[in-house]
Amino acid sequence: MQLRTVLPALLLCLVAMPAWAWPALVERVIDGDTILVRADRRTFTVRLSGIDAPERGQPGGVQAGQALAELVAGRSVEVVPEGRDRYGRVVARVELAGRDVGTILVRTGHAWQFTRYDDGPVLRQAQQQARSERLGVWADPDPLPPWRWRDKDQPVTASPSSRDACSPAPRCTAFASCAEAMAWVGRCGPGRLDGDGDGVPCEAMCRPTG
16 A cells, blocks of 8 residues: 555544543642642643633632642542643643543632633533532632733732843742742743742742642
8 A cells, every 4th residue: 555545544543543641640739720740750740721720829729729639639540631831731631530620620610611722511511500509719709710810910029120021030039929929930931930840939938739
């Protein structure tokens, strides 16, 4: 069979194949939508795909981290990778005993459907149910989604002349809170604020739960 005949058939098979899942052990929960896992003697920071949990400094942030820790901390999960984000984290669906962890968090009101990346019906229905039952963040009739919270003005003392300045990179002591550090990271990337490369800046302030 000629190569030009084989290649299209091979590509069709690859497209039709399901995403490859790999087992991992959850070593700790970083926040409401990010975990640190160990697989094949390596550690990976995994950002749950399709959802966005409240940030640490906003209402519901601590509860979201606690909810995720209660679900997966110290447990074996299946990671279905979808890519990497700009911080080098693995973006993936995470399944626990066959259930999608992101969907559970949305259904219990501890995360939003992140429609910028996933506008599918499963998460949409989970969010509608949580909202109708006023669970988690929906106890507030008009909660602020995390992406809007990140965009609002944050007082970053590390750059008094310009909040958008990313150079020189500040030290953690320049920030008054974890929220300020996270806001700076959201604009400029972690840089030296994440010394051990686990996705958590300024760990003395932003200590992970779980």
